[in-house]
Amino acid sequence: MxxxxxxxxxxxxxxxxxxxxxxxxxxxxxxxxxxxxxxxxxxxxxxxxxxxxxxxxxxxxxxxxxxxxxxxxxxxxxxxxxxxxxxxxxxxxxxxxxxxxxxxxxxTMSNTSVPSDTGDVDAMTAIKERYRIQRNWMGDPCSPSAFVWDGLTCDYSLSNSPRVTALSLSSSGLTGEITKSFASLSALQNLDLSYNNLTGSIPDDLANLSSLKLLDLTGNQLNGSIPSNLLEMAQNGLLTLRLDENPHLCNNGTSCNVMPAPKKKKISIPVIVILCIFPC
Missing domain, CATH: 2.60.120 (Jelly Rolls)
Incomplete structure (x- = not known):
C-alpha cells in the first residue's frame, strides 16, 4: 500500500x-x-x-x-x-x-471432491485452534487433494471420505499439553510432535489409535510415565515410540524401555540316531 x-x-x-x-x-x-x-x-x-x-x-x-x-x-x-x-x-x-x-x-473453483471425514475435520479444527497453528490451514483438511493442509497425509478411497493418516507438526512451536483431539484422528498411522515445547503427561487416549505405527515425541518437556498400553504396543513391536530428549519423563522410577522384547530363539534338541546292524 x-x-x-x-x-x-x-x-x-x-x-x-x-x-x-x-x-x-x-x-x-x-x-x-x-x-x-x-x-x-x-x-x-x-x-x-x-x-x-x-x-x-x-x-x-x-x-x-x-x-x-x-x-x-x-x-x-x-x-x-x-x-x-x-x-x-x-x-x-x-x-x-x-x-x-x-x-x-x-x-471460483469447481470442487467435485468428496469432503473429508467429519470426525477428522472436527479434530483438525480443534488442534488448529488449540495450538494457534500458523500455517495455511484453511478449508477442508484433505479435499481437494491438491490443497491438502501442510503437514498432513491423507488416504483417498473411492468408497469413503478422505482420512488423515499422517500428521507432522515437528518444530511448530507447540506449547502446553498434548490435546486429546489427536486421538480423534482414528485413521492416524504416523504422528510427529517432535521438537516443540509440549508439557504434561502423554495422554492414555493415544493408545486407542489402532492404526498408529509411529509416535514421535522427541525433544519436548513431557513428564510422568508412559501409558501402559502404549508401552506394551512398543515392546510388542507394534509401535515405534520415540521419546528421547524429554528430561522429565519417567523420573518417578517407572520404566521407559520402549524397545521391543527380543525374540526367543528356538532351541533345537539334537537327535542321536543309533544304527544297529545285525548279521543275517
Missing part, C-alpha cells in the same frame, strides 16, 4: 485480462485504495466510478483519509465474459484522477 498508480494526462485507469476459456466463469475483484495527498482544507477531491465492460459496477468511490487505506468490492461475482475491462473513471466534479494501490482477483 506504499505505492500507487494514477494517470497523469487522463481521468481513468484501465485494467484488462482474458480468462482461460472453460477454466472459471466467476470473478471477485478487490481494489485497494489509499490517499497519498492530504486533501483536508483544500478544494481538491478524488471521486470516481468503477466500470466493468463499460457497465457501472461500483459508484461514487471516494478515497479514504490521508494515509489511510480502504478496499472496494462486491459480493456478487462478475458475469461470465470472454474478456474483462475494469476502468476507474473520475467523476465530473472530481479535481484529481482515480488512484489504485493494489488489485486482487479471486476466482
Amino acid at each position: 506504499q505505492t500507487a498508480v494514477a494517470p497523469i494526462n487522463s481521468s481513468s485507469i484501465v485494467l484488462a485480462w482474458d480468462p482461460i476459456p472453460g477454466y472459471v466463469n466467476q470473478f471477485f475483484p478487490i481494489l485497494h485504495i489509499s490517499e497519498f495527498f492530504n486533501l483536508s482544507g483544500t478544494n481538491q477531491s478524488r471521486q470516481f466510478n468503477i466500470y466493468v465492460n463499460r457497465f457501472q459496477w461500483l459508484g461514487d468511490i471516494m478515497t479514504p483519509l490521508y494515509l489511510y487505506s480502504d478496499s472496494v468490492y462486491d459480493v456478487v461475482p462478475l458475469p461470465s465474459s470472454p474478456t474483462y475491462i475494469i476502468s476507474l473513471e473520475a467523476l465530473s466534479n472530481s479535481t484529481l484522477p482515480p488512484i489504485l494501490n493494489a488489485f486482487e482477483l479471486y476466482t
Whole structure:
C-alpha cells in the first residue's frame, strides 16, 4: 500500500485480462485504495466510478483519509465474459484522477471432491485452534487433494471420505499439553510432535489409535510415565515410540524401555540316531 498508480494526462485507469476459456466463469475483484495527498482544507477531491465492460459496477468511490487505506468490492461475482475491462473513471466534479494501490482477483473453483471425514475435520479444527497453528490451514483438511493442509497425509478411497493418516507438526512451536483431539484422528498411522515445547503427561487416549505405527515425541518437556498400553504396543513391536530428549519423563522410577522384547530363539534338541546292524 506504499505505492500507487494514477494517470497523469487522463481521468481513468484501465485494467484488462482474458480468462482461460472453460477454466472459471466467476470473478471477485478487490481494489485497494489509499490517499497519498492530504486533501483536508483544500478544494481538491478524488471521486470516481468503477466500470466493468463499460457497465457501472461500483459508484461514487471516494478515497479514504490521508494515509489511510480502504478496499472496494462486491459480493456478487462478475458475469461470465470472454474478456474483462475494469476502468476507474473520475467523476465530473472530481479535481484529481482515480488512484489504485493494489488489485486482487479471486476466482471460483469447481470442487467435485468428496469432503473429508467429519470426525477428522472436527479434530483438525480443534488442534488448529488449540495450538494457534500458523500455517495455511484453511478449508477442508484433505479435499481437494491438491490443497491438502501442510503437514498432513491423507488416504483417498473411492468408497469413503478422505482420512488423515499422517500428521507432522515437528518444530511448530507447540506449547502446553498434548490435546486429546489427536486421538480423534482414528485413521492416524504416523504422528510427529517432535521438537516443540509440549508439557504434561502423554495422554492414555493415544493408545486407542489402532492404526498408529509411529509416535514421535522427541525433544519436548513431557513428564510422568508412559501409558501402559502404549508401552506394551512398543515392546510388542507394534509401535515405534520415540521419546528421547524429554528430561522429565519417567523420573518417578517407572520404566521407559520402549524397545521391543527380543525374540526367543528356538532351541533345537539334537537327535542321536543309533544304527544297529545285525548279521543275517
